[in-house]
Amino acid sequence: MIMSNSVSPELYVWATSGMERINPTAQPGSLSDISLYAARGEYEPFQIGIRASQSSLTNVNVSVSDLTSLSNQIIPKSNISLYREHYVYVKNPSPNLGGMNQPLGSGWYADGLIPFVDPATGRDLVGANLDAAPFRIDANQNQPIWVDIFVPRNTPTGEYSGTFTIASDQGTRNGKIILRVWDFELPIKPSLNSVFLFNTDQTKEASIEFLKHKLNPQFNGRSDPGLERELIDQWGLKSVGLRGFWSGAERGKPSMGPAPSVAALQAEAALHQPDLFKFVYSADEIDGYTNLYEPMKEWSRAIHQAGAYNLVVMAPVPELYDDGSGTGRSAVDIWVVLPKMYEQSADSIAQVLRKGDQVWSYNSLVQDNYSPKWQIDFAPINFRIQPGFLSQNLGLTGLLYWQVDRWTQEPWNDVNTFFDRFDNNRPYPGDGMLVYPGEQVGVRGVVPSMRLKWLREGIEDYEYVAILKQMGEGEQALKMIQAVARNWQNWSQDPQQLDSVRRQLGETIENFRKTYSAWLTDKTRGI
Numbered sequence: 001m002i003m004s005n006s007v008s009p010e011l012y013v014w015a016t017s018g019m020e021r022i023n024p025t026a027q028p029g030s031l032s033d034i035s036l037y038a039a040r041g042e043y044e045p046f047q048i049g050i051r052a053s054q055s056s057l058t059n060v061n062v063s064v065s066d067l068t069s070l071s072n073q074i075i076p077k078s079n080i081s082l083y084r085e086h087y088v089y090v091k092n093p094s095p096n097l098g099g100m101n102q103p104l105g106s107g108w109y110a111d112g113l114i115p116f117v118d119p120a121t122g123r124d125l126v127g128a129n130l131d132a133a134p135f136r137i138d139a140n141q142n143q144p145i146w147v148d149i150f151v152p153r154n155t156p157t158g159e160y161s162g163t164f165t166i167a168s169d170q171g172t173r174n175g176k177i178i179l180r181v182w183d184f185e186l187p188i189k190p191s192l193n194s195v196f197l198f199n200t201d202q203t204k205e206a207s208i209e210f211l212k213h214k215l216n217p218q219f220n221g222r223s224d225p226g227l228e229r230e231l232i233d234q235w236g237l238k239s240v241g242l243r244g245f246w247s248g249a250e251r252g253k254p255s256m257g258p259a260p261s262v263a264a265l266q267a268e269a270a271l272h273q274p275d276l277f278k279f280v281y282s283a284d285e286i287d288g289y290t291n292l293y294e295p296m297k298e299w300s301r302a303i304h305q306a307g308a309y310n311l312v313v314m315a316p317v318p319e320l321y322d323d324g325s326g327t328g329r330s331a332v333d334i335w336v337v338l339p340k341m342y343e344q345s346a347d348s349i350a351q352v353l354r355k356g357d358q359v360w361s362y363n364s365l366v367q368d369n370y371s372p373k374w375q376i377d378f379a380p381i382n383f384r385i386q387p388g389f390l391s392q393n394l395g396l397t398g399l400l401y402w403q404v405d406r407w408t409q410e411p412w413n414d415v416n417t418f419f420d421r422f423d424n425n426r427p428y429p430g431d432g433m434l435v436y437p438g439e440q441v442g443v444r445g446v447v448p449s450m451r452l453k454w455l456r457e458g459i460e461d462y463e464y465v466a467i468l469k470q471m472g473e474g475e476q477a478l479k480m481i482q483a484v485a486r487n488w489q490n491w492s493q494d495p496q497q498l499d500s501v502r503r504q505l506g507e508t509i510e511n512f513r514k515t516y517s518a519w520l521t522d523k524t525r526g527i
Contacts, residue, residue, distance in 0.1 A: 010053050010170040018045035018453065019380050019495035021110050022144040024087055033176035037503055040185040041153045042460055043212075045453060047085075048145040048175065050166055052137040060168040061134045062116070062145050067160035067179055075151065075160055075179070078122065083113035083146040084132040085450065086436075088415045090377050092427035099369025101493070103377040111376055111449050112412060112436045113146055118443055120205060128442030130412060146450065149179060157183035157510075182510050184467065189236040190214040191466040192387060192459050193277065193360070193398035195311070196434070198405050202227070205445025209435070210404075211235035213452050214459040217404075218281075228273045239277035242268045242308055247299060249292055251285035256295040265306030279309040279334065286314050287341070293319045293331075300331040309333040313362065313400070315345040316352045334358045336400050339371035339488040353395050360398030361386060365420060365428050370489045374401075374451065376415055376430035381495050383454035388461030389485030389501070393478060405446065406432030412440055461498075464505040471512055480504055 014029035016022070028051045038044035050060065062082055067075040087108045094103040114132040118125055125132060137143045147164070160179045165172060194216045198206065201221035210217040211231060218241050231237035242265060247256040269278050280303050286292055300310045300323040311334040320331040335352060337359065342349060349359050363374045363386065372382040372390070387399050408414040411433070418431040434455070435446035468477035484492040484501050492498060 010055060011057060011166070011168060011173055012049075012051040012053065013166050013173040013175060014049045015164075015175050016047050016049060017495060017499070018047055018146070018457070019384070019499070020047070021380065021450070022047060022049050022085070022142055024108050024110075024142050025140065026142060028142070032173070033178070035178040035180070036149070037180045037182065037506055038149065038151045039182045039464075039506065039509075040151050040155050041188065042151050042186045043456060044149045044151070044179065045457070046147050046149075046177075048147060048164060048166065049142055050137060050145065051142045052139050055139050055170075057137040058169045059134045060137060060143070060166065062164065062166055064147070064164045064177070065162040067149070067162040067177060069156070069158045069160045071156070071158065073156050073158065073160070075149070075155060075181075077162075079150045079152060081119070081148040081150070082116040082132070083148075083447075084116070084135060085110040085144040085146055086112035086114055086130065086412065088112065088376065088413065090415065090429045092416055092429060093377050094373065094375045094428055095366045095426050097366060097369035100489070101370055101373065101378070101382070103366070103373070103375065104379065105377060107377075109376050110144055111415070111430070111451065113448050113450060113453075114441050115443065115447060119209070120444065125442040129440045132441070146453070148453070149177075151179075151181055153185055155181050157181050182506050183513055184506075184509050186460060186463050186467075187236070188234075189232075189238050190459055190463065191397075192391060192462045193239055193358075194387075194400070194459075195239065195241065195279075195281070195398070196401045197403050199403055200405055203445045205438070205443070206435075207231055207237075208235055209446055209448065211237055213448065213456040215399075215452075215455065216240075225271045225273075228276065232273060232275065237276065239279060240272050241311075242272075242278055242280050244268065245280045245282065245303075247282045247295075249283040249286050249289070249295075254286065254289040254291060256283065256292055256299065259295070259298040259302045262302050262305045265302060265308060269306055269308060277309070278307065279311045281311045284313045286312065290319070293317075296320060297324045297331045300329075300333075301325050304329060309358075311336060311360075311400075313337075315341045316348040316357070316359075318348070321352070321355065330355065330357050332357065334360055334398065336360045336362050336398075338362060338364070338367055340368045342394065343488055358397050359395065360400055361391065361394075361396050362400040362402070364402055365418075365431060372491070374431070374434075375428050376451070379493060380450070380454050381493050381498065383451050384458040384461065384498070385485055385491050386458060387455055388458030389465070389481040389498070390488070390491060391458075392462055392465040393481055393485050394487065401434070403432040404434040405437075407437060411436055461502055461505075464502060464509065467509055468505065468512075471509070473508070473512060476508070477505060480508070
């Protein structure tokens with residue numbers, strides 16, 4: 001439920017879902033109060049739109065209050081993060097293959113998020129090249145603000161309310177935030193595994209930023225195993241790739257180097273915390289290279305003897321369903337597939353899932369005209385539906401992305417990050433880039449894009465279904481999400497429909513918990 005907009009001749013303010021982009025010149029919305037729903041341990045976003053009328057707005061700033069319940073419980077405003085949304089221009093749009101899921105074309109897109117305060121210290125950020133606030137809005141222009149609310153894990157269930165305030169030299173406007181906290185909690189460590197690759201060295205700040213978005217970072221540069229214990233316990237780090245064990249096999253290179261020794265693999269594994277899921281990313285996009293089957297079995301036997309898992313980007317093939325060790329274990333433990341590969345290999349994927357292997361999905365370029373895409377010029381729901389309800393419905397347990405920091409020389413202005421040399425240099429704006437460098441905004445490490453936020457929302461959707469599965473209600477949960485995520489070619493592009501299903505899942509979890517609690521009470525009393 002959202003209520004009326006605060007309007008003045010100079011300043012328009014409205015609130016809206018996090019599942020849209022506000023065009024810089026679009027007409028303002030009509031609603032300034034917003035109602036949200038979230039579990040404990042969950043992030044719930046929304047956006048504030050601010051528009052200057054016939055004259056500019058100057059010295060604009062945004063603030064929020066604590067959220068308070070009727071019983072005087074408080075979600076402190078320190079749990080609410082504000083970002084000024086940064087527009088980037090897409091000059092070379094993604095290829096349009098027609099079909100059900102098409103890019104939106106060239107133009108201005110809100111994407112980078114400039115934090116109001118340093119996420120590590122909570123202090124106001126001032127003096128950087130890009131400062132979140134105060135700011136100016138030119139006449140007939142919009143400036144959206146992204147708002148993230150984190151629900152602390154000790155928050156009692158109930159309804160909480162507070163306000164946001166937009167102040168400027170031309171006036172002040174307010175809106176109301178209403179947040180219903182459900183009586184269940186999302187885990188620190190997400191159920192959906194993931195590998196999102198950084199091309200740079202590891203920093204603690206970049207690691208935490210990604211883990212706050214429920215994604216596991218993997219650094220191709222120097223990494224620090226000494227950070228792992230804190231990252232596991234406080235931020236949910238789940239998995240780690242064993243470094244230095246790349247076979248060399250990839251698209252266009254159908255050969256593998258010698259398998260590593262078990263001792264070398266064990267030595268690397270011993271550097272990491274024992275409770276991490278350890279894998280070797282041994283080969284990439286090697287479908288059709290039949291000459292690699294025997295070498296792959298040699299690699300997998302060494303990896304398995306070292307207690308790790310073999311991750312390969314390829315569709316399942318029967319020749320690799322046995323690593324030759326006599327255990328019956330597949331040579332590939334984690335098969336990572338594109339949507340089109342899933343469609344072409346549905347029977348073999350079902351077979352390896354029954355066998356106990358894992359199947360993950362990944363996203364890259366525009367390789368069909370129906371599945372979700374992760375370039376900047378695709379609608380927001382593309383980023384949420386794949387890690388969430390589609391992954392749950394298709395039995396996918398992980399997510400891979402090839403690079404998150406593929407920056408141009410001016411990453412805050414130029415998002416022409418990738419041109420496919422295999423395909424006439426076709427453009428893919430924002431491909432390989434899900435974060436922005438923090439230096440320009442005064443932050444160590446990186447800051448998120450809106451696309452990273454939408455991926456997080458999808459992983460939280462995945463968690464709702466996982467909770468119902470743990471309760472023994474998985475069949476009901478999967479039936480509920482069928483309406484929005486049946487398969488790669490049949491998924492809803494309506495954010496309101498997706499939100500309705502999420503709300504149904506939350507209410508089902510809460511009602512189940514109430515019923516179970518009442519049953520347990522009766523049983524304790526001997527009723």
